[in-house]
Amino acid sequence: MKYLIFGSKGQLGKEFGNYFTKTNADFKAFDIDEIDISNRDEVYLLCRSIKPDIIINCAAYNLVDNAETNPKDAFKSNSSGVENLAVISNEINAFLIHYGTDYVFDGKKETGLYTENDEPNPLSIYAKSKYEGEQKIKDNTDNYLILRLSWVFGNGQQNFIYKLLQWAEKNHFLKIAFDEVSVPTFTNTVVEITTKAVNKQLKGLFHLTNSGYASRYEWAKYVLRKMNKKNILYPVSKDIFNLPAKRPGFSAMSNDLITDTLKIEIPFWEDAVDNFLSKYI
Numbered sequence: 001m002k003y004l005i006f007g008s009k010g011q012l013g014k015e016f017g018n019y020f021t022k023t024n025a026d027f028k029a030f031d032i033d034e035i036d037i038s039n040r041d042e043v044y045l046l047c048r049s050i051k052p053d054i055i056i057n058c059a060a061y062n063l064v065d066n067a068e069t070n071p072k073d074a075f076k077s078n079s080s081g082v083e084n085l086a087v088i089s090n091e092i093n094a095f096l097i098h099y100g101t102d103y104v105f106d107g108k109k110e111t112g113l114y115t116e117n118d119e120p121n122p123l124s125i126y127a128k129s130k131y132e133g134e135q136k137i138k139d140n141t142d143n144y145l146i147l148r149l150s151w152v153f154g155n156g157q158q159n160f161i162y163k164l165l166q167w168a169e170k171n172h173f174l175k176i177a178f179d180e181v182s183v184p185t186f187t188n189t190v191v192e193i194t195t196k197a198v199n200k201q202l203k204g205l206f207h208l209t210n211s212g213y214a215s216r217y218e219w220a221k222y223v224l225r226k227m228n229k230k231n232i233l234y235p236v237s238k239d240i241f242n243l244p245a246k247r248p249g250f251s252a253m254s255n256d257l258i259t260d261t262l263k264i265e266i267p268f269w270e271d272a273v274d275n276f277l278s279k280y281i
């Protein structure tokens with residue numbers, strides 16, 4: 001099995017790179033400095049020459065607030081780039097694995113966690129561009145797996161745990177939102193479950209998160225306690241931060257469909273955080 005990874009220097013791309021290196025898999029991996037997925041000609045050329053069996057797209061424009069003032073960049077990577085991958089996957093008969101986001105939901109559901117049957121209603125430019133990316137895949141190939149993730153943390157600096165620990169170094173009192181609720185999800189879990197899904201030839205759209213759910217405040221409190229930090233946390237409404245991009249208040253997704261289909265269990269987010277802290281911090 002030959003794999004081709006895009007977005008290889010991001011949190012998830014690195015986790016796949018480490019896993020494939022450890023397992024001696026046949027893979028090639030590129031980031032934006034080598035191949036920009038929105039460059040159609042280069043992407044087509046590369047895919048036609050490598051002829052991978054599986055393309056894993058970890059590339060994305062993830063700057064949720066910056067996307068509000070740079071919608072072109074967000075749509076270029078998250079929609080046009082993804083469309084390129086879908087079209088070429090279809091042409092060369094490759095299986096396309098792509099990652100979506102819980103931010104496709106508006107947070108207004110009041111009857112439980114979001115499932116794959118719930119209708120998206122993205123609130124921000126970032127979320128709209130990611131949702132359009134999902135549609136581009138469905139329009140251009142049948143041979144795909146879209147896994148929607150939430151609050152991803154792994155080996156990188158674009159994640160909440162890293163930022164929290166930096167804030168905690170500089171400030172004794174920290175204000176953290178209590179009214180943003182989702183599921184912290186470890187890249188390690190994502191790679192493990194993606195691999196299981198590939199082995200079982202899973203296709204279609206699924207939610208993939210660690211188990212459980214938490215507010216940002218609960219997540220922060222857990223991390224600081226585990227790190228023996230004595231900072232004081234104030235639970236505050238996310239509205240006080242006045243961030244440019246609207247975020248859903250409650251976007252926690254259920255992983256029941258993927259766990260039932262694959263007949264597996266996924267670790268709770270607290271265990272995943274413990275694992276992450278012992279591995280990377």
Ligand SMILES: NC(=O)c1ccc[n+]([C@@H]2O[C@H](COP(=O)([O-])OP(=O)(O)OC[C@H]3O[C@@H](n4cnc5c(N)ncnc54)[C@H](OP(=O)(O)O)[C@@H]3O)[C@@H](O)[C@H]2O)c1
Nearest residue numbers: 007009010011012032036037059060077099101149151152
């Ligand atoms: N991070 C989260 O909390 C979160 C939540 C839900 C879903 N997701 C989804 O999960 C997936 C993996 O996220 P992640 O956290 O690993 O992201 P990440 O750390 O931001 O990595 C994304 C990588 O893709 C690169 N990239 C951006 N545009 C590209 C392009 N046009 N062509 C090629 N590479 C490009 C980025 O390079 P630069 O850094 O130089 O731009 C970066 O190295 C993404 O689909 C993301 O949308 C993430």
